[in-house]
Amino acid sequence: MTRGLLDRSRIVARPGWSRWLVPPAALSIHLAIGSVYAWSVFKIPLEKSLHISGTASALPFTIGIVMLGLSAAVLGTRVDHKGPRWAMFVATVCFCSGLLIAALGVSISQYWLVVFGYGVVGGIGLGIGYISPVSTLIKWFPDRPGMATGLAIMGFGGGALIASPWTNSLLEAFGHNTTAGIAKTFLVIGCTYAVFMSMGWLLIRVPAPGWTPQGWKPKPQKAGSLITTASVSAANAIKTPQFWLLWVVLCFNVTAGIGILEKASPIYQDFFPTAPSKAVLASAAAGFVALLSLANMLGRIGWSSESDLLGRKNIYRLYLGGGALLYLTLELTTNSNKITFLVCTILILSFYGAGFATIPAYLRDLFGTYEVGAIHGRLLTAWSVAGVLGPLIVNGMADAEKRAGKSGPDLYTVSFWVMIGLLVVGFVCNELIKPVAPKHHEPTSPDDDLLARDEVPLKQAEKQP
Amino acid sequence: MTNSESTAPPPTERGPERPVSPGLIVLAWLWVAVPFTYALWQLFAKITQLFSA
Numbered sequence: 001m002t003r004g005l006l007d008r009s010r011i012v013a014r015p016g017w018s019r020w021l022v023p024p025a026a027l028s029i030h031l032a033i034g035s036v037y038a039w040s041v042f043k044i045p046l047e048k049s050l051h052i053s054g055t056a057s058a059l060p061f062t063i064g065i066v067m068l069g070l071s072a073a074v075l076g077t078r079v080d081h082k083g084p085r086w087a088m089f090v091a092t093v094c095f096c097s098g099l100l101i102a103a104l105g106v107s108i109s110q111y112w113l114v115v116f117g118y119g120v121v122g123g124i125g126l127g128i129g130y131i132s133p134v135s136t137l138i139k140w141f142p143d144r145p146g147m148a149t150g151l152a153i154m155g156f157g158g159g160a161l162i163a164s165p166w167t168n169s170l171l172e173a174f175g176h177n178t179t180a181g182i183a184k185t186f187l188v189i190g191c192t193y194a195v196f197m198s199m200g201w202l203l204i205r206v207p208a209p210g211w212t213p214q215g216w217k218p219k220p221q222k223a224g225s226l227i228t229t230a231s232v233s234a235a236n237a238i239k240t241p242q243f244w245l246l247w248v249v250l251c252f253n254v255t256a257g258i259g260i261l262e263k264a265s266p267i268y269q270d271f272f273p274t275a276p277s278k279a280v281l282a283s284a285a286a287g288f289v290a291l292l293s294l295a296n297m298l299g300r301i302g303w304s305s306e307s308d309l310l311g312r313k314n315i316y317r318l319y320l321g322g323g324a325l326l327y328l329t330l331e332l333t334t335n336s337n338k339i340t341f342l343v344c345t346i347l348i349l350s351f352y353g354a355g356f357a358t359i360p361a362y363l364r365d366l367f368g369t370y371e372v373g374a375i376h377g378r379l380l381t382a383w384s385v386a387g388v389l390g391p392l393i394v395n396g397m398a399d400a401e402k403r404a405g406k407s408g409p410d411l412y413t414v415s416f417w418v419m420i421g422l423l424v425v426g427f428v429c430n431e432l433i434k435p436v437a438p439k440h441h442e443p444t445s446p447d448d449d450l451l452a453r454d455e456v457p458l459k460q461a462e463k464q465p
Numbered sequence: 466m467t468n469s470e471s472t473a474p475p476p477t478e479r480g481p482e483r484p485v486s487p488g489l490i491v492l493a494w495l496w497v498a499v500p501f502t503y504a505l506w507q508l509f510a511k512i513t514q515l516f517s518a
Contacts, residue, residue: 015482024493031497155497161504199496287515290508 006201008083013205019140019213021203026133026152028200029088032193033095033129034159036064036122041167045176050111060102060118067123069384072131076377077234079128080370084136088201091129092194098122099190107183127377130156133200134360135373139207142369143216145361146312150304153357157297163189226313226433230441231370238378240436242366245429249316250359251382251389252426256323256419257352258390260345261296263398264289271335271409291342292349299350304357312362316430319351319358324423327416334409356383366436393418 004010039061046057079087101117104110133152141148170188175181212218218229237243260267265285275281307315326344333340359379364372397415 016484018485018490020490021485021493024497027497027501031500155501158501158504161508162500165504165507196496196500199493203493283514287512290511291515294508294512 006083006086006089008081008086008206011083011085011205012208013211015208017205019207022133022137022140022205023148023151025088025200025203026137027155028203029091029129029132029197030152030155031159031162032197033091033126034156035163035167035189035193036061036068036126037160038163038167039064039118041164041171042182045171045182046106046111046114048177049179049182050106050109052111056111059115060122063115063119064123064126065387066384067120068126068130069381071124071127072377072380073127074377075124075128076131076374077371079131079377080135080234080373083206084132084204085201087128087132088197088204091125091132092197092201093125095122095125095129096190096194096197098125099186099193103183103186103190106179106186109179127380129197130380131373131377133204134376135369135371136204136206138360138364138369138372141213142218143213144305144308145364146307146315146358147301147305149360150301150354150357153304153360154297154300154353156356157293157300157353161293161297224435226311226435227365228368228436228441230436230438231368232366232375232436232440233442234371234374234378236440236442237363237367237371237375240440242433242436243375243379245433246359246362246366247379247382248429249320249426249433250355250379251386252422252429253316253319253323253355254352254383254386255390255393256327256423256426257296257349257355258386259394259415259419260348261292261352262391263394264292264345266398267412270407270411271341272338273408288342288345292345295346295349296353299353300357303350303354304361307354307358307361312358312365313430313433315354315358316362317427319355320423320427320430323348323351324420324427327420327423331413331416331420366433370442 039058043054043057046052047054098117098119098121101121102114105113105115105117134149137148137152138145167185167189170185171181174184219227232240265282265288268285268288269281272284273281275284303315303319310318326348329340330344335341360372360376363375363379367375394412394415397418398411401411401414
């Protein structure tokens with residue numbers, strides 16, 4: 001069979017290619033698929049036009065996130081072996097088809113098609129798209145893997161910030177309470193993202209075998225160092241305690257962040273209820289939510305880049321230990337000082353975003369680059385669990401406190417203590433992470449095997465535009 | 466910055482070196498930076514509500 005346009009062998013970078021083209025290629029995928037977090041914009045228009053409940057209108061999002069975790073875990077190995085162009089193309093096709101199917105579903109008032117299109121088909125695109133550029137970025141930036149993956153994963157956070165106002169303005173223009181207006185909005189978004197994401201798969205390249213940045217040499221491995229020069233397959237990685245310790249670290253770090261993010265607006269209004277009017281209070285709370293979104297996004301690139309200097313284990317000590325101390329500060333100061341409240345919540349959210357962004361580089365350190373995308377995919381199941389756990393803890397405990405007659409910051413006392421406990425457990429798990437035992441290493445360097453299959457392509461690549 | 470600045474096999478084995486046009490790099494970054502700047506602008510507009518309240 002001839003080597004197709006999407007084959008890994010067709011995208012081996014020719015001499016003279018710039019690695020600085022890879023981050024925008026990755027960002028074009030992540031900025032688009034990150035729009036899933038702006039789903040709430042569609043909720044009320046769908047409820048009004050299709051006469052469905054709030055629970056039903058949340059279904060495409062919920063299924064989409066579940067499919068993200070499942071497809072990343074199940075298809076991760078295939079993504080690593082087929083290469084980033086194939087993965088980005090499949091992500092583009094799935095994600096945009098999902099939006100187009102949703103458009104069709106709304107236009108003929110068949111809501112199950114919206115759930116299937118956006119949730120199932122689009123969700124597969126989310127999972128493949130999320131992990132598709134990770135291992136490629138790590139290979140292009142072996143000197144700064146934290147910065148490179150931080151940049152892409154920051155894009156996922158930024159996607160919702162773009163999609164939310166843009167979708168709102170489209171709904172305004174086409175009519176937000178009519179099925180025709182919502183269908184047109186889905187259609188325009190689907191087509192626009194298809195063009196936007198195509199830049200990613202057209203531009204992506206993998207480095208030639210043996211390529212390293214000028215002047216950079218891998219540091220010789222020290223005894224006991226977490227950074228390995230060996231390779232561990234995804235199948236072996238999940239048999240190691242390191243994988244499961246990191247799973248707990250990610251899960252609890254995300255849970256602690258979601259605890260605030262998910263209820264940011266009510267938390268602000270319960271902590272600082274004094275305002276000239278309800279409208280002013282709601283507006284200030286919306287500003288607080290936006291501030292946390294910014295902290296979440298900047299944390300992804302900022303702290304993840306810092307991890308290249310401080311080391312991955314140290315930076316997670318900061319996220320988890322520092323996070324626990326910040327929650328403790330909130331417990332002790334409650335609403336006595338607004339500046340302290342803002343600083344603490346901003347830092348907690350920056351650690352939340354950074355936890356996502358730094359994990360691929362941590363995996364690279366422990367397991368090598370061979371199947372880091374697939375291992376990352378499997379680890380993302382921790383995100384799915386945290387997505388349920390975080391809101392459950394904060395909402396459940398706040399409701400119980402309310403029933404007990406409490407109000408204001410007292411509503412969150414117990415749940416914040418739980419968050420401190422989870423962060424401490426995560427901190428301990430991070431401390432327990434040691435280098436992976438050699439018995440899990442691949443016998444030969446599989447990276448070379450993977451690239452050896454692309455031997456032919458070294459010449460073919462020269463023909464690439 | 467470029468693939469040629471590397472310890473990869475010498476360019477002669479892999480064909481002549483053809484540096485990427487700086488225009489392509491600028492265009493690629495603008496492709497993602499423009500919508501991102503729009504998002505940041507929208508975000509800052511909302512954040513000001515927190516402090517004006």
